[in-house]
Amino acid sequence: MTRAAARGRPSPPEAGTAGRVVPGEVPGGVPVAWDDLLRDGARTGRLRHVEVLPAREGERADWPAWADPEVVAALERGTGARPWRHQVLAADAVRAGRSTVLAAGTASGKSLAFQLPLLTELRRPPADGTDGRGATALYLAPTKALAADQDARLRALGLDRPLTATYDGDTPPEVRRWVRRNASLVLTNVDMLHRSLLPGHERWAPFLRRLRFVVVDECHTYRGVFGSHAAAVLRRLRRLAARYGAEPVFVLASATVAEPATTARRLTGVDVEAVTEDTSTRPRVSVALWEPPRREDTGQDAGQGAGGEQRTATAETADLLAGLVRRGVRTLAFVRSRAGAESVAAGARRRLLEDAPDLATSVLAYRGGYLPEERRELEEGLRSGRVLGMASTRALELGVDVAGLDAVLIAGWPGTRASFRQQLGRAGRRDRPALGVFVARDDPLDTYLVHHPEALFGVDVEATVLDPSNAYVLAPHLAAAAQELPLTEADLDLFGPAAAGVLDLLVARGLLRRRARGWFWTRPERACDLTDLRGAGGTVRVVETGTGRVLGTVEAGAADSSVHAGAVHVHQGRSYVVDELDLAGGVALVHAETPEHTTHARSRSEVRVLAVEEETVHGPLTASRGVVEVTSRVTGFLRRRTGTGQVLGEEPLDLPERRLRTRATWWSLEADTAVDAVGGAPARLPGALHAAEHAAIGLLPLLATCDRWDLGGLSTALHPDTGRPTVFVHDAVPGGAGFSDRGHQRLREWLGATRDAVRACRCATGCPACVQSPKCGNGNEPLDKAGAVAVLDVVVAALAAGAP
Known part of the structure; x- marks a missing residue:
């Protein structure tokens, strides 16, 4: 296969041989070691589907002739074999000076693909014939743990050069000075580029002058507002590197990125070649979709919304983890929060103490906040088998070398199909099959997915949404760039078409001053302190x-x-x-x-349409997207009794009004059509629209790389800007993050899935698995589940009728 043939879209995982299963039955293909766990009569009705991802044979290639023999020998010692063909394709492209993105599965050896050309080039003596440092490179990781893990792998190769070093917020000042003067490969993150390396570029001048490569690992994590910030930081890096005469080659890698060339180009601003065929070997993996029972179920099918409160995903995962460890299965459980990880590990230990006490100490938790030496000890224990079961946050999802496990449990939807596949990829040793289990929470999206496996398998991962032209993101970075080196007209193309207007705004606010030679920073403080890359508003x-x-x-x-x-x-x-x-x-x-109570804030909000950028009419339905202003105010809070949810009282609060200018998508119906949909009862319309809004917010993460907490919404039976019953879904960050735009692009698919999820839920009037929202400012009142289905039926039919 030629390199050009490997540049297309990444192929989704092959569909397995298993289809939808009858609850309680286990189809063929499930490994014997855990077959009895899934067949356990006490768990009848919880297994919804098993998908078998078939094994794949790998395809090797010869080491490139241009590679440094010592580097080849070191890498070959680590792998014990020749490289995979996709590794050589990517390495050849990087060696030829082409910016490249490698999109291949977890544990497919992406690191070797960029290590081979980087180490070969960085070991060459400098062009001036001195004994000093030659070419240099930056490795950017989304987490400090991943950078430290990559550094450990490089050191384990045993090469005398190049000199590598991590550079992050924990690096002491004296070590930072050594790194600037001596290191050829610096492993860091975009936060340190933003706050340290770029503002202090004069001290990094020798390094930047020789900058040959920039590696962006796990590039799918740069999404939303954080991804937009990262894109601006990388453009600032390119600008300063050019100032010192360097034009680095970008190398990006991810196991789970859709449209890799487009995503990489949007992130870096340069044309990028994509290598997408994964030629590594892969074991067979059986993926089970698992739904915990309702607490009040009595012999009936423990289906969605069958009555009562659903057992928590953490409690169910603790049971499964204990059961697998009892069977000698090396298992990693992914949990959404630190507290949840500790809870799952503790729960599994309690269950093991009852019938396998000698195994209780082999289950541990892993999360952020541990000391580096503790973390390394836990990772080594998991790799060696001394630790049989571990409950972890996403800290073990990215890059850290813990592949080769027997089973992975995923407690609650991790947010995106990309993360789901990344976590599943931790399971599987080359010589034996593996198991993955997704345990659903009481949540609309989780419930939808365990009953619609086609939304998980045989489809691409979500597009990585980021917007480098977001004015709210771009403004502080243009200010920082001006402080680093006065901005000129020639720089504007680098930052995109929105840059000129943003510069005018910064001048009007007195942050920049326009002179004949360009734009200059006017303040004594550091411009890079104007923004937090990973937050919105401090x-x-x-x-x-x-x-x-x-x-x-x-x-x-x-x-x-x-x-x-x-x-x-x-x-x-x-x-x-x-x-x-x-x-x-x-x-x-x-x-x-x-x-003995919990608290739930109550709020009031309004949405005002500022600009309609796109609008389509489908009979009685009008679908729009554009810019809105959201005005909100927390007015009080409810106290609810723990366990029962009984309202004990409401307390008022005196808090300021907040205004948010952001992006939204919205749809409105002709009033008569909407009223007819709810049986001609206008009083039902607010509850129907409110329930539809909640469900739509819960399902949008199916299509965009976001969480429901990244979104907000509003529904009203009569909106002043549309004059009709209207539902808004908006991004919850200043300037928007592109999530609602993604929903508008796939409106028919999004609202169709929303309608199906609400209709399929077996609760009577609405529950957390369909229309109730944990973040509702109105205390989930009013909600009309049946009305939501009826309204969404009309919307979906209108979209289908208007489809090309």
């Missing part, structure tokens, strides 16, 4: 009143609803009550307490 510290200890942070935009006075705040499994929220000081003061 953070609020949560501080324990009695000790002054900082427990953690919450995003400033979420503080009103999560850490208002009287709120119950949970941190690492312990409960605290908020005494005071000081928005000006960015601090919430709390004290430890375990009340």
Whole structure:
């Protein structure tokens, strides 16, 4: 196969031989070691589907003739074999000076593909004939753990050069100086580029002058607002490298990225060649879709919404983890939160103490916050088999070398198909089949997916959504670029068509000054401090009143609803009550307490349409997208009894109004059509639209790389800007992140899935698995599940009738 033939879209995982199964039955292809676990009569009705991803034979290639023999020998010692063909294709492209993205599966050896050309080039003596440093390279990881893991792999090769070093927020000042002067390969992250390397580029001048390569690992993680920030940082890096005479080759890698060339080009701003065929070997993997039962089920099918509260995914995962460890199956359980990971590990240990006490100590938790040496010990224990079961947050999803396990459990939808496949990829040793189990939470999307396996298998991962032209993101980076080196007209093309207008705004605000030679920074403070790459609008510290200890942070935009006075705040499994929220000081003061209630903020919001960018009419339906202003205010909170949810009271709050200019998609119906859909009862319309809005927000992550917490919405029976019953779904960050635009592009598919999910739910009037939302500012009132199905039927039919 020629390299050109390998540039197409990545092929989705092959569909397996298993189809939908009768609950309680296990189809062929499930490995014997855990067959009895899935057949256990006590778990009847929980297994919804098993998909068998068939094994794949690998295809090797010869080492390239241009590769340094010592590098080849070191890499061959590590792999024990010749490289896979896709590794050589990518390495050849990088060696030839073409920016390249490699999209291949987890544990397919993507690191070798960029290590081979980088190490070969960086080992060459400098062109000036001195004994100093030759070419240099940057390796960018989304997490410090991944950069440290990559550094450890490079050191394990045993090469005398190039000199490699990590450079992050934990690096002491004296070590930073050594790195700048001596290291040829610096392993860091975009946060350090933004706050340290680029603002201090004069000190990095010798390094930047020789910059030959920039590696962006796990490039699918750069999405949404964070991805837009990263794109701006990489453009600033390219600008300064050019200032010193360098034009680096970009090398990007990901196991799970859709449209890799497009995503990579949007992130870096340069044309990128894609290598997408995975030629590595892969074992057979059986993937089970698992739905916990309802607590009040009595012998009936434990189906979605069958009555009562669904058992939590963490409790169900703890049971499965204990069962697999009892059978000697090396298992990793992915859990969404740190507290959840600790809970799953503790629950599995308790179950093992009852019937296999000698195995209880072989189950541990892994999460952020551990010391590096603790983390390395846990990773080695999992690899060696000393640790049989581990519950982890996403900290073990990216790049850290823990592949080769027997089974992976996924407690709750991880947010995207990309993450789902990344986590599944941790299971499988080359000589034996593996198991993956997705355990659904009581959530609309989780429930939909376990009943619609076609949405998970045989389809591409979501497109990575990021918008480098977002003015709210671009503004602080143009300011930072101007402080690093005055901006000129020639720089504007680098930052895109929105840059000129943003510069005018910065000048009007007095942050930049226009002169004949360009735009100059005017302030004494550091421009890079204007923004936090991983947040939107800063953070609020949560501080324990009695000790002054900082427990953690919450995003400033979420503080009103999560850490208002009287709120119950949970941190690492312990409960605290908020005494005071000081928005000006960015601090919430709390004290430890375990009340018998939870708190739920109530809010009021309005959406005003500022600009309609696209609008289509489908009979009685009008679908639009554009720019909106969301005005919201937290007005109070409910106290609900723990366990039962009984409302104990409502407390008012006096908090400021917040305004958010962002992007949205919305659809409106002719009033008569909407009323007819709910049986001619206008009083039902608000509840029907509200329920449809909640369900739509819950299902949009099926199509866009986002979480429901990245979104907001509003529904109304009469909106002043449309004059009709209208439902809005908007991005929850300033300027937007592209998520709602993605929904508009695939509106028919999105709302069709929403309608199907609500209709299929077997609850009577609505539950968390269909139309109730954990973030509703109106306390999930009013909601009309049947009305939502009826309205969505009309919407989906209108979209189908208008389809080309």
